Amino acid sequence: MLVPLTVNDFIRRAELVYGERVGVIDEPDQPAPSLGELTYRELAAKARAMAAAMERLGVGEGDRVAIASHNSARLLTAFFGISGYGRVLVPINFRLSRDEVAYIVGHSGAKVLFVDPEIKDALFDIDVEHLFVIGEDEHLFDESAEPTPWSAPDENATATINYTSGTTARPKGVQLTHRNLWTNATTFGLHLGVSDRDVYLHTLPMFHANGWGMPFVTTGMGVPQVVLRKVDGAEILRRVEKFGVTVLCAAPAVVAAVLDAAEQWDGPIPGRDRVRIVVAGAPPPSKTIARVERELGWEFVQIYGLTETSPLLTINRSRAEWDDLSVEDRAVRLMRAGSPAIGVDLSFDPEGEVLARSNVVLEGYWDNPQESERCLAGGWFHTGDGGSLDDEGYLTIADRRKDVIITGGENVSSIEVEDAIFSHPDVAEVAVIGVPSEKWGETILALVVRREGSTLTEQDVIDHCKARVARYKAPSIVEFRDGLDRTATGKLQKFKLRAPYWADRDRKVN
Template sequence: MLRFDAEPRAWAEPDEDATATINYTSGTTARPKGVQMTHRNLWVNAVTFGMHMQVSDRDVYLHTLPMFHCNGWGLPYTMAGLGARQVVLRKVDGAEILRRVDQHGVTVMAGAPAVWNAVLEAAADWDGEIPGRDRVRIIVAGAPPPSKTIARVEAELGWEFNQIYGLTETAPLLTINRPRAEYDELEPEERAKKLSRAGVPALGVRLETSESGEVLAQSNVVLAGYWENPDASAEALEGGWFHTGDGGSIDDGGYVTISDRKKDVIITGGENVSSIEVEDAVFSHPAVAEVAVIGVPDDKWGEMVTALVVVAEGETVTADDIVTHCRGRIAGYKIPKRVEFRDELARTATGKIQKFKLRESFWEDSERKVN
C-alpha cells in the first residue's frame, strides 16, 4: 500500500548503478517497454549535455520538451545543476513560445521538428522583430529534420540549430551536431545539409554499424535493461552493444547519418527505400506542411512507396504535383507511387509520427507486416 504521508529517508547505501527511473518508450513502432535508467546513466548524460551545449547560469531554458519524455532528455538535470533559470510551458504553442522567448529572455529550448514547425508558422504572424535572434539555440531530435526546416530556422528566426541523436534507452545523448566554425561561410542550403546529419559521438560514446547497417552503441548512458523483461533486455544488449534499431552510416569524419528505423525501410521492387529521404523530397514542396512516407502492400512491387501529406493552410496541391516535384530530387523508384492527403498525422505526446498507426489501415488484412 502506498503512503503519501511518510517522511523521506536517507539512502543507506548509495549505489550509482541502482535504478533511478523507469521511463517507457514512446511506442512509435511497438508496445512500450520500461527502460531502467541508473543514477550513473542520468548523471553522465546531464554532464556531457551541459558540456556540449555550453550551458551556464546565464542561460534561460524554456521547457518546450515534455519532462516525462526521457526525463526531458536529461536537460532539467543539466539546467538545475548549472544554475540556469527554467521556464515551464503548459503545452506546445508556436505563438506562446515566441511570447515567452520575448518575455523571459530564453536562450535554450529542445524538441522534435514538429515544435519548430509550429514556431515557424507563428513567426509569420508575429508583429515586429522575431525575439531571440542571435541568442536562442535550439536542440532538435526525435526525427531527422528536413533540411528545409533547418534553413528556415536560421533564416527566418535567426536561432542556432543543433541536432542530437539518441533514444530513451540511452538517456538519450549519443551524438551531437553543432554549427561548426567552418560552416560559417557556407551557403544556407549547404550548411543545412551538414546540420541534417545526426552528428558525431558525444563524449564517452562509441558507435559502430552492424553488417546489416544497424547503429550500435556503447556508453555509460546505455540502459541497465528493460523492467521485468529479460528477453528484450538480452536482445537489445546482445554482444555488449546496445542495438538501436536504427539504420545508418558513419562517414570518415565520424559523422553519423540515420537513414531510417529498420522497420521503416520500404522494400519496393527489391530495392530498399529510406522513408526519410523521400519525406525530405516531398516536404521541400512549399505547399506541404507535414508528410509521412510508408510502405503499403502491393502485388506488383511488394511494397508501394506511399506519401501521406498534410497541406499547408491556404495552399492547394495535387498528387501529380507532389510526384512531379520529386522527379530529379530522388531516384525514380523512390518517388511515391501513391499520395494521400490527410487532415493530420498520428503522433505521440512528444510529437513523433506514429508510423505503425498510419500503416494499420493498409495492412489490417495482411498476416505479415512486410510484403
C-alpha cells in the same frame, strides 16, 4: 577516491552556489495552484519535503513512485525529491489512456501515483496504494521536515523507469541508473555549452526521457528554468522574449509551430542570435533547418538518441568549418544525426543497424529479462535504427530498419523522400511509408497535409519529388490528410500508419 554519482549532486550544487537565484518559474496557467518563482534554495527544500513525505508513507528506498503530469515545478521537484533519496521515479506520459497508465503503475509496482488535476477524473480508480492529486494534497509536504538521507548511495541503482511507446503491444520500462543520468546530463551540458548565463524553456515534456536530461544539467549550472505547460508556437516566442530564454528543446513538430507563429509575429523575432534550439525525434527537412537560421536567427542543434540511452548518443552543431557555407548547405550538414558524444562508441551490424556502447545505455528493461538480453546482446545496445557513419565521423539515420521501403529490390529511405516532398511550399506535413504492391513487393505511399488554401494535387507531389530524387524513390500514391497523428513528443509512429494497409497479410513486408 570513488564517490557515487547521483542526481542530487545537481540540486546540492544549485542550492550551495545559486541558492538565492530564481531557479524555476512555474507555469502560471494550470489547474493546480502555481508555485510561481522558486529560488534554488526553495526548490531544494521542496525536494526534501517530498522525500520526507514518502518516508512517512512507508515508501522505502528502491520503491517506485509514479507521476503523470504536464510540465510543472512539482514534476521537476520529483526528479530530486524521489530519485535523489534512493527511490525510483516513474514519469508517465499524461496523454496516455486510463488503462495504459494503470498498466504502467501495475507493471512498475508503484506504491504512489501523483496525477495532474486535469486528468484526475480519468485516473481516480487506478489500483495503487496511494493516489494523490498534484496541488490538492499540499498538506503532505512539510518543508520543515528533514528526510533520512539515502542510506547507501549507489550510482548503479535505478533512478527512473521510463516507459517507451515503441512497436510492442505493451510499453517497456527503461531502467536508467544514477550513473546513466549523471553522465548524460554532464555530457549534454558540455556539448551544448550550458552555463549560468543561460535561461532554459521547458518546451519538451519532462516525462519524456527525463526531459532529455536538461532538468539535471540546468539545475546543476544554476540556470533559471521557465516551465511551459502546453506547447504553443506564439506562446514560446512570448516567453523567449519575456524571460530572455537562450536554450530550448523540441521535436520537429514544435519547430514547425514556432516557425508558423513567427510568420504572424509583430516585430523582431525574440532571441535572434541568442537562442539554441535542440531538436530530436526525427530528422527535420533541410528546408526547416534553413528556416530556423534565416527566419528566427536561432542556432539549430540536432541530436540523436533513445529513451534507452538517456538519451544522448550523437550531437550535430554548426562548426567553424561551416561558417562560410550558405544557409542551405549548412542545413544539409545539420540534417545528419551528428557525431558521437563524448564517451559514446558506435558500431553497425551486418544489416546496418546502429549499435551503441556508453555509460548512458540503460541497465535493462524492468521485469523483462528476455527483452533486456535481446537489446544488449553482444555488449552493445541495439537501437533498431539503420544508419551509417560518413567520412567526417557523422552518423546519418537511414530509417527505422523495419520502415525501410524495399520496392522492386531497391532500398528507399523514407526520410529522403519526405525531405524532397516537404521542400514543396504547399506541403505542411508528410509521412512516407511502404504499402503492398503485387508488382513491386512494396510501393511508396506519401501521406500529405496541405498548407491552408492549397490546391496541391497528387501529380504535383509526384512530379516535385521526381525532380529531386531518383524516379524510383518518388511515391506512386499520394493521400491527403487533415493531419498526421503523433506521439506526445511529436514523433510519427510509422508502424501505426502502415497497419491499415497490411492488416489482411500475415507478413508486414513483401
